[in-house]
Structures are given as C-alpha cells and as structure tokens.
Amino acid sequence: MDEFIALERVEKVFEVRRRTGFLRRERREVRAVDSLSFTVARGEMVGYIGPNGAGKSTTIKMLTGILTPSGGRLRVAGIDPARERARLAHRIGVVFGQRTTLWWDLPLIDSYRLAHRMYRIPDARYRENLDRMVELLELGDLLDVPVRQLSLGQRMRGDIAAALLHDPDVLYLDEPTIGLDVVSKAKVRGFLREVNAERGTTVLLTTHDLQDIEQLCSRVMVIDHGRLVYDGRLAGLHEAGESERTLVVDLERELPPVEVPAARVVRVEGPRQWLAFPAGQSAAPVVAYLAERYPLVDLSVREPDIEAVIARMYAEKAVS
Numbered sequence: 001m002d003e004f005i006a007l008e009r010v011e012k013v014f015e016v017r018r019r020t021g022f023l024r025r026e027r028r029e030v031r032a033v034d035s036l037s038f039t040v041a042r043g044e045m046v047g048y049i050g051p052n053g054a055g056k057s058t059t060i061k062m063l064t065g066i067l068t069p070s071g072g073r074l075r076v077a078g079i080d081p082a083r084e085r086a087r088l089a090h091r092i093g094v095v096f097g098q099r100t101t102l103w104w105d106l107p108l109i110d111s112y113r114l115a116h117r118m119y120r121i122p123d124a125r126y127r128e129n130l131d132r133m134v135e136l137l138e139l140g141d142l143l144d145v146p147v148r149q150l151s152l153g154q155r156m157r158g159d160i161a162a163a164l165l166h167d168p169d170v171l172y173l174d175e176p177t178i179g180l181d182v183v184s185k186a187k188v189r190g191f192l193r194e195v196n197a198e199r200g201t202t203v204l205l206t207t208h209d210l211q212d213i214e215q216l217c218s219r220v221m222v223i224d225h226g227r228l229v230y231d232g233r234l235a236g237l238h239e240a241g242e243s244e245r246t247l248v249v250d251l252e253r254e255l256p257p258v259e260v261p262a263a264r265v266v267r268v269e270g271p272r273q274w275l276a277f278p279a280g281q282s283a284a285p286v287v288a289y290l291a292e293r294y295p296l297v298d299l300s301v302r303e304p305d306i307e308a309v310i311a312r313m314y315a316e317k318a319v320s
C-alpha cells in the first residue's frame, strides 16, 4: 500500500504553567497526542473524529509542520513536515471551517491570483483549475465580490477552491461544513467526492458532523485523549452496538449478582458490582429499585467510552 501519511508513535506534549497562588505557579504537562500511529494511503478519504480536546487539531498542525512533535516519526509524502514546511506547503491544502485564508476586503479572484503567484502554478494549469473550481463550486458570480460580503457557504466554497488551485496531493479539512445549511453542505460534499475521484487527492477530514463522514469517508479514525481508539469502517462503529452506561454499586457485603429489571450485572468484585444499562435511559429507576431491595453503601455512574458514544451519536443521526 502506498503510505502517503505515516505516523509512528507520534507524541506532542505541551508544558502549561498554571497560577496556583499569589506567587506560586505550577508546571504541568499536557499530553495532547500520545503515541499515535496510523497510515493513510494515497487517495484515501479518512474521517478523523473525537471529542473536544482529543488532539485532532494538534495532529493536523503537526501534519502541516506548524507544530513539531515531541517524539515519534511523522511523514507526509515522504517529507518531515516540521523540517521542510515550505516544501510540504506545495503538496498540501488546508481548509479551516472557522477561519478563512482568503483576503477579507478583496474580491475573491484576488486571493486566487495571489495563490497563482505564491505557489508558482503554471499559467495553463492555473486557468484550467480555476475554470473547473468555478464550474463545480458555482463561483462564477462570486469572483468579483469582496470576501467579507460572501455568505458562509459561499466563503467556504471559495476557501476550498483556494486550497486546491495548486493541485495538492493531500487536503486537510477542519470542520468544512460547520454552520452551513443543508444545500451548501450537499454542494461541498459533492465537490469533495468529485475532487477525490477525479484527482485522487488524499483527504483527512475533521468534523463533528457524522453525516460528512457517512457520505465521504470509507474509513474513520477516532481519537480520544491523544490516542487512537478506533480505526475502521463507520459501519463498524455503528455495529459497536447499543451503547451502555455503567452503574457501579458498593453493597454492605458480598452478595450474589443483584437482579434489576433493564440492567445486568457485568462484573462482581467483593461487595462491588457493575451494572450495565442502556445509555439513553435514566439511572434513577435502577437506583431506586436497588435501594429498596439491597443494602447500598455507595454508587456512581460511568459514561460509555468514546467508541460507544460515537456509535450512539451515529445511530441517532441515522434514524433522524
């Protein structure tokens, strides 16, 4: 397999100083990315998802060379991004849904002319690419409009075109459909599918919208606390099953597994028992039932792990 993006035990540790008193400061390490390994083949479209603070942006920043890893080995198109950021820039395109790389006060076309010069795109290729983008992203009427006057959906299409004019081999998309209406989302997704099929562009997509993944990516990676917790087909996440929460109960003494409707004992350790129950259901009836019949000392509820959460989110999306 042609490994276009390769990470081997990549780490990123931030040192943060926190004020803990009038003159006291505490140093703390945040392990944003922790021994992360994966490869992406040329032409793959991969979803990269996880909860807030999971380490997604940090990964993308290392892949573009903005941040240097604290450890491990990272390559994009055979290039070490942190060492050869300028050379890599010609091979990658980046789109941030929350920020624009376009010139705010200038007509859209001026940002493209600048990219033409900056990336030294051959004239014929520039014209060809621009024409194709204008056609596919319906930018014709927008080229002479100052960027600040564009709607969010128009601006996003403008940004995506800007990221692709220099024929990058890989495209990083960070929330490309955030805030867009249904029609604009469909346009952006349709275009990305087209670009991937037509040019074989490798795409790494970060999103909180699982429909982006569903419609674009055959593979999804889930990151949590800087670690890869799932890598496979989206259907696999789906099949990860009905997610469950866990009620941990401490009884006065060791007892046989408790019997509670709509919950089942999954583990017993001395007087402590673990009960799984559907995540969508309140813990209150289970707790009330237990409290009435068993000598309870303490209890706590554990949320499902990220895979299960994402499986459930996906299941809900699929139904709605």
Ligand SMILES: Nc1ncnc2c1ncn2[C@@H]1O[C@H](COP(=O)(O)OP(=O)(O)OP(=O)(O)O)[C@@H](O)[C@H]1O
Residues within 6 Å of the ligand: 014, 015, 016, 030, 031, 032, 050, 051, 052, 053, 054, 055, 056, 057, 058, 059
């Ligand atoms: N420059 C920094 N200095 C210190 N800590 C940082 C820095 N950048 C990120 N972090 C921390 O690293 C962790 C991972 O952050 P990151 O932005 O990569 O997460 P994310 O998955 O992109 O989250 P979100 O979905 O909210 O954008 C977080 O705990 C964050 O607070």
